[in-house]
Amino acid sequence: MAYLELNNITKNFGTGADMTEVLDDINLHIEEGEFVAIVGFTGSGKTTLVNLINGLEAPTSGEVLFKGKPVEGTSHERGVIFQNYSLLPWLTVYQNVEMAVREAFPNASKDFLDKRIKEYIAMVNLSPAITKRPKELSGGMRQRVSVARALAMDPEMIIMDEPLGALDALTRGNLQDEILNIWNKNKRTALLITNDVDEGIYMADRIIPLKPGPKATLGPEFKINIDRPRDKTLLNDNPEYKKTRNAIIEYLMDIGNERSSNSTIHYELPDLQPRDLRWRA
Amino acid sequence: MKDSLLRAFRFLGLGFLEPVVRLAAGEDSKKNVIQIFKKVLAPIASMILFLGIWYTGSKSLYNKEANYAIEKTRSERGDAESEKTRDCIASGDVSCQPNTLPSPKQVWNSFQLLLEDHRQISANKEAFIVKTSALNKKRLEQGKDPIVYTGRPSFVDQIKTSIKTVFAGFLLAFLFATPIGIIIGLSETLRNSFNWLIQILKPVSPVVWLLLVFMIVKTLTKDSTGDTSYIISFISVGLCSMWATLVNTAVGVSSVDKDYINVAKVLKLGTFQKIFKVILPAALPLIFTGLRITLSVAWMVLIAIELLAQSPGLGSFVWEEFQNGANDSNSKIIVAMFIIGFIGFLLDQIMLTIQKLISFDKGSDV
Structure with a gap:
């Protein structure tokens, strides 16, 4: 039995004629301590898949099992x-993390909470900004607060929904390393949803592409056999990296083409000639 | 020093004084002089223009009224009498002044007179209190009610009463509309079931609310001998003005960003935590916009309601002056008009200031 199991999941929105089938026949098994990445195009149903796993939404059919027990709610x-x-924009960095920590450790002492909050904010290098509000922070800093908030609750599994999608390349790289460091430290199970194949290869043990919806489903998995810690600068010359990267991109291109050629709508183009508008004598 | 002064000015809605402060602090003079021209001199010029139009307008209305009076005397009582009327008007005698829109000067004079009147009345009141204090002590010892001053209220007293009424009404609206708005906002079923009622009651005129409140309060206070007009007027004010808060609160609570709700779910906040730590703070800006509208509506309908309910205050002051028809009644009405406008402006500024203090997006505009 795997740590997290998704068995024959389908997810539809709406009913009757308005029904859209977002996910279909999803099967996913993640072992404890594993780092799995799911790559897919935007709009392919990635966020829906994440919401099923974290419990914000329930599947239409099939089951999500976490440590053998069905997921019911968050x-x-x-x-x-x-x-x-x-x-939450009205709370400071400290208060945002505090809210989560208080919920996760309802019986803990004030000192413990304070220490833990400060520790996690320090871990994402935000101690100088501890009294600032999200509006005063850059995108990368905000995402770090979000990371601190999620990790300070001491979860057994971290689910990341395109966490770095909106960041610039440099910040992105730094945060990738930070997340990897934290994951490495206490070997939590991690699921990363991303649209960046390189990010997936750099961070994960396995990459599974999500075929775009409607009726999105998971494609064949790609194992990343590169030793950790991985070095970003050397990665480009690693033959294993090149091979995996090419295979995944080829696969994604293929399903992308398949999708556009599968289109059943045929547009009749009008047979028109431009009119001669030159002035005639 | 300069920065804190600027912040204080902006906070108090006196942002237009910013270039003056900057100039005094010795900043870029050319730019600030232009700013002073734009932000300080231009409003003053528009005020002067307004006074000018008012002055010429009232002058021509005055002349028209005067000519009409002279012509009327001529046709009714002959040339000699008409000359007498003309002289009388020209001499400025109170007995024959044309009754029309007063000039800015007359209004200013009336304002001074009203202040003088207020000083007089408060002096009288104080004298009365001093005179009756010994007697009142005795009456209290005997278990009787003390003698109170029952003289005519001054203009300033009327203003105070009006402000008291508007705050009582506003408080009522606040205490009533915000909790109901929150409850309605949280439940879609409740929202749907009350929507029609709110939509129908919202556009009802203040006059009708007053009559409704009158019907109810009259019956409820059958056995009390006190003055119910104050109760009637503040309840009506509250009822008329609460709709903006009710609707805004409901909309604010029901339209909280889905992301925040997801956060609350992922953190597994309890229902109360979710309402007080996530939903209410997120809805606060809209709730406050509602409260601001409520207060300005309350002040606006208050005048009409006082006028109709005959409860003391600026509204009844205006009405009494209109009924009075004395020589300076018109200018007193205009004085009241400006005071009403000015207090309304102040109330709005107070609400804006509180909103800036509480709201979380204050970083953006202060």
Whole structure:
């Protein structure tokens, strides 16, 4: 039995004629301590898949099992890092993290909470900004708060929904390393949703492409056999990296082409000639 | 020093004084002089223009009224009498002044007179209190009610009463509309079931609310001998003005960003935590916009309601002056008009200031 199991999941929105089938026949098994990345195009149903796993939504059919038990609603055992940070703008960095820590450790002493909050904010290098509000922070800093908030609750599994999608390349690289460091430290299970194949290869043990919806489903998995810690600068010359990267991109290109050629709508183009508008004598 | 002064000015809605402060602090003079021209001199010029139009307008209305009076005397009582009327008007005698829109000067004079009147009345009141204090002590010892001053209220007293009424009404609206708005906002079923009622009651005129409140309060206070007009007017004010808060609160609570709700779910906040730590702070800007509208509506309908309910205050002051028809009644009405406008402006500024203090997006505009 795997740590997290998704068995024959389908997810539809709406009913009757308005029904859209977002996910279909999803099967996913993640072992404890594993780092899995799911890559897919935007709009392919990635966020829906994440919401099924973290418990914000329930599948139409099939089952999500976490440690052998079906997922019903959200749980502190699964920490979520949202795509758009989702910090509460009226709270400071400290208060945003505090809110999560208080919920995760309801019986803990004040000192313990304070220490833990400060520790996690320090971990994402935000101690100087501890009294600032999200509006005063840059995108990268906001996402770091979000990371601190998710991790401070001490979840057994971290679910990341395109956490770095909106950041510039440099910040992105730094945060990737930070997340990897934290994951490495206490070997939590991690699921990363991303649209960046390189990010997936750099961070994950396995990459699974998500075929775009409607009726999105998971494609064949690609194992990343590169030793950790991985060095970004050397990665480009690693033959294993090149091979995996090419295979994944080829696969994604193929399903992309398949999707556009599968289009059943045929547009009749009008047979028109431009009129001669030159002045005639 | 300069920065804190600027912040204080902006906070108090006196942002137009900013270039003056900057100039005094010795900043870029050319730019600030232009700013002073734009932000300080231009408003003053528009005020002067307004006074000018008012002055010429009232002058021509005055002349028209005067000519009409002279012509009327001529046709009714002959040339000699008409000359007498003309002289009388020209001499400025109170007995024959044309009754029309007063000039700015007359209004200013009336304002001074009203202040003088207020000083007089408060002096009288104080004298009365001093005179009756010994007697009142005795009456209290005997278990009787003390003698109170029952003289005519001054203009300033009327203003105070009006402000008291508007705050009582506003408080009522606040205490009533915000909790109901929150409850309605949280439940879609409740929102749907009350929507029609709110939509129908919202556009009802203040006059009708007053009559409704009158019907109810009259019956409820059958056995009390006190003055119910104050109760009637502040309840009506509250009822008329609460709709903006009710609707805005409901909309604010029901339209909280889905991301925040997801956060609350992922953190597994309890229902109360979710309402007080996530939903209410997120809805606060809209709730406050509602409260601001409520206060300005309350002040606006208050005048009409006082006028109709005959409860003391600026509204009844205006009405009494209109009924009075004395020589300076018109200018007193205009004085009241400006005072009403000015207090309304102040109330709005107070609300804006509180909103800036509480709201979380204050970083953007202060």
